[in-house]
Amino acid sequence: MMISSICFIFFLILSSSYAAVQDFCVADYTAPPGPAGYSCKNPSDVKVDDFVYSGLGVPGNYSKLNKVRLKAAFVAQFPGLNGLGISLARADMEVGGVVPMHTHRGASEVILVAEGKVIAGFIASDNKAYVKNLKKGDIMVLPRGLLHFQVNAGDTRALVFASFSSDDPGVQNLEKSLFQNDLRTELIAQTTLLDSAEIKKLKGLLGGTN
Template identity: 70%
Template sequence: MIFPIFFTFFLLLSTSHASVQDFCVADYKAPDGPAGYSCKKPAIVTVNDFVYSGLGIAGNTTNIFKAAVTPAFAAQFPGVNGLGISLARLDLGPGGVVPFHTHPGASEVLLVVQGTIIAGFVASDNTPYLKTLKKGDIIVFPQGLLHFQVNGGDTPAIAFPSFSSPSPGLQIVDFALFKNDLATELIAQTTLLDAPQIKKLKGVLGGTNKVY
């Protein structure tokens, strides 16, 4: 049995224009926009744009929080640009904590793969939702809500958060308040915290006291 050579079928689908179709691997040198980075020309995209190996390496937890977050967001992992998803790795040493924070533009599902983690979030009506998670457990933090993770055991814990955005952002409350030059008085006014407490944490986290 012989098949005739076929050659014209769907030929029109390939054009000389850059294709906006299957994916949009981030081109970090071109302008970015509200929807993400510009797309690398498909001709120079390789499988390595879609693979990221950085999450296999433990983060350095020798810091005040005994914690490390290693992101694989669009800024690090070009293949997820425009695709509505990204990942990260969380290392929590014994006593480790990721303090209260939000991801301004994404929901998160946290997967525990080693150790025990106490995780929680607070809803807009101030109700806290807390749970101690074992290996294999997952918890979802709805978009933009304050949440935290604490190592609940005596051994290092590892988790992998997934996000509903390639650029979820990360805003840590302590850093937003104390790791910049916001005036102590203004922080006091907008948090009800006492000035000595504010100054102490500015000292710990490296903030200064600007006089506006």
């Protein structure tokens, strides 16, 4: 009986200490974000809709260049994710569509093929490529910080959902980094071994200068 009473009291103390811990930190978009992310909204102002996001129910804006529609549910769009270390995205790829080479500095990624057939892969730091043909229901993990891609490998539209191990995974697109900038063409040629004429062509296509 004495042991049971002690355990009960310990449980009450432990429960009280947990109650003092903040359960969540819904993003306050009225305050500027800092290096650590968004400030927390006053708990009294938090609503259930802060934890619900309906944006992934429809495709995103269409990229004619890559034949893909991308839609993100990161902390900038979904305040309830703030500080939780998770997020989602949607990619609708038309026939021939591509999610081009890119990296996420802050997250690993898991993709789920919901419709169609997709070739997906990543390049490890030792330059070994890991590539797989995926079908509906397949998932693949893309490790943090590594270049990766997806290509529609079928003759119908492909739909892919992606989850990330960060509420703000960040993204750096390889083609935009190289050709949508004001870095001089000759420097890009010297540092990539690409032909200057092709670099200028791609800069013109993607909006780069110099």
